[in-house]
Amino acid sequence: MLDYPGKIAAIAWAGGCNFRCPWCYNRDLVLNPEVLPVVREDEILAHLESRRKWLDGLVITGGEPTIHAKLPDFLKKVKELGFSTKLDTNCSTPGVLEELLKKRLVDYVAADIKAPLIDGGYQKAAGLKNGTDVLSAVEKSIELILNSGDVDYEFRTTAVPTVLGKEDFLLIARKLKGAKRYYIQQFNPAKSLLDESYLNVAPYSSGELEEIRRSVSGYFETCKVRG
Numbered sequence: 352m353l354d355y356p357g358k359i360a361a362i363a364w365a366g367g368c369n370f371r372c373p374w375c376y377n378r379d380l381v382l383n384p385e386v387l388p389v390v391r392e393d394e395i396l397a398h399l400e401s402r403r404k405w406l407d408g409l410v411i412t413g414g415e416p417t418i419h420a421k422l423p424d425f426l427k428k429v430k431e432l433g434f435s436t437k438l439d440t441n442c443s444t445p446g447v448l449e450e451l452l453k454k455r456l457v458d459y460v461a462a463d464i465k466a467p468l469i470d471g472g473y474q475k476a477a478g479l480k481n482g483t484d485v486l487s488a489v490e491k492s493i494e495l496i497l498n499s500g501d502v503d504y505e506f507r508t509t510a511v512p513t514v515l516g517k518e519d520f521l522l523i524a525r526k527l528k529g530a531k532r533y534y535i536q537q538f539n540p541a542k543s544l545l546d547e548s549y550l551n552v553a554p555y556s557s558g559e560l561e562e563i564r565r566s567v568s569g570y571f572e573t574c575k576v577r578g
């Protein structure tokens with residue numbers, strides 16, 4: 352009831368990711384997906400079918416779902432069953448995103464923006480090597496989402512104090528100016544973080560998050576703190 356705004360949805364986690372955000376709390380899913388139980392596509396479709404009375408849709412999250420070549424075919428099958436689909440993505444694969452949007456295989460996109468789009472800074476926030484070409488992909492994904500017509504969407508950023516200063520949110524907001532929804536997500540130090548040193552990072556207080564929200568809310572139709 353939380354993951355797909357306005358809908359009751361099942362959630363499927365796709366293993367593996369092309370980012371290594373140090374504060375990511377899905378360590379096994381990102382680094383060792385093979386140790387986790389696999390749920391086959393036909394099992395997911397049967398699960399949806401059997402709960403048709405209660406479920407409106409399916410959220411596909413990760414990891415990064417768009418690195419899997421079968422994603423468009425899978426989402427097509429979910430849509431053919433009559434369910435709405437929500438995709439969580441790190442915006443690194445605009446080619447896949449464009450296909451999903453064009454073919455209307457997603458009804459809602461939740462797009463992570465890790466940091467201001469500045470060379471060096473973005474790679475650091477995403478745990479990538481310096482020089483990795485990621486900015487153009489994120490930029491293109493933002494453009495696609497902002498122009499996605501009647502496909503619904505949100506942008507969101509996890510507020511990790513050692514990664515993002517308060518002024519960084521202004522830079523992000525300027526890039527996303529005019530977007531429908533922007534969520535500032537609380538950072539939750541958990542034992543399963545990719546980089547355990549982040550366990551020692553104290554999250555922003557709720558007052559600080561509210562201050563950040565106020566500073567950027569004018570750029571969006573809706574801007575909220577989450578978590």
Ligand code: SF4
Pocket residue numbers: 368369370371372374375376377381413414415441477
């Ligand atoms: S938080 Fe980063 S590393 Fe974790 S799944 Fe999302 S993009 Fe991948």
